[in-house]
Amino acid sequence: MIGDFLRCQDGVLTLAQARLAGVSQDAVNRRLRSGHWRRCGPGVYFVDDRPFTDAARIRAAVWSHGDHAAASGLAAAWWQGLTRFAPDLVEVTVPRNANGRRRPGSRVRRRDLTAADIVVERSLRVTALPLTAIEAAARRGGGAKLVDAALQRQVELRAMWTAHLRNKGRYGSPASRLMLQAADGGARSHAERLLVGLLSSAGMTNWKANFPVAGYRIDVAFPDSRVAIEVDGLAFHSDTEAFHHDRLRQNAISLAGWQVLRFTWLDLTEYPERVVAIIRQAISAC
Secondary structure, three states: OHHHHHHHOOOEEEHHHHHHOOOOHHHHHHHHHHOOEEEEEOOEEEEOOOOOOHHHHHHHHHHOOOOOOEEOHHHHHHHOOOOOOOOOOEEEEEOOOOOOOOOOOEEEEEOOOOHHHEEEEOOEEEEOHHHHHHHHHOOOOOOHHHHHHHHHOOOOHHHHHHHHHHOOOOOOHHHHHHHHHHHHHHHHHHHHHHHHHHHHHOOOOOOEEEEEEOOEEEEEEEOOOOEEEEEEOOOHHHOHHHHHHHHHHHHHHHHOOOEEEEEEHHHHHHOHHHHHHHHHHHHHOO
16 A cells, blocks of 8 residues: 555655554654655655656655645646746645644645645645646746646636635735736737737837738738748637637738748747847748
8 A cells, every 4th residue: 555655656655554554653764764655744655666757746845735735836837737847835725723833845825725736636736727727937947938838738827817816915906807818809900019029129120010911900910021920819829719810810911922920929028139039031032
């Protein structure tokens, strides 16, 4: 039974699980003295015959704060596959009345989460994906790309708004609200303004906004080079009908002899230099 726990739990084990498997407190102490087991927190151990992975580190940090603790923020985002890299500090959310203190390698947030905001994934309590996305996006090193990643995972924008409103007043709440507002209705126009600002800052001229081609309006056009630039808002993945219409529109513009470049809100905010370089290359090639 110990082996089953360790295989499924990244080498991390609790005292309760050890006792369930028939290991006494004395036997646990002997394993700790021998160095075969390592204490990670109160009643939480790592069996030191394997690498101490990021998954083991996050699991041990959460379990060290008790049965009602949950991974949140960037730790939950990594656990749920929204980001590639695990954070150095593991954010753990615990109930307001929870005992205990912050432990090395973790950051504690104290608030009461509803059942709707908690899921169990691979035997670990983590914040549910809608809440994870908006909280992690507001953390340093997060950003709107995590909201975008959640939308691509078919998380509804409405579910993120509901999670946000259910947890108002939490750390990072104002930043989350701004990102949700951008995704909810003005992200596309905001993206267009960002693009225009980039072009102006780069000293690029001879472009026109809302230029008519093939019965459609191009967001930004370089008529002399016949280069059309289309921009997508933060939530463009979540609207299937709009996505289909944009593809019909793009095909018609291409058939009219224009080269079409598409950029997302994230491209413009995260990689502005790359956007400008691609536009310059397209214009110079014509």
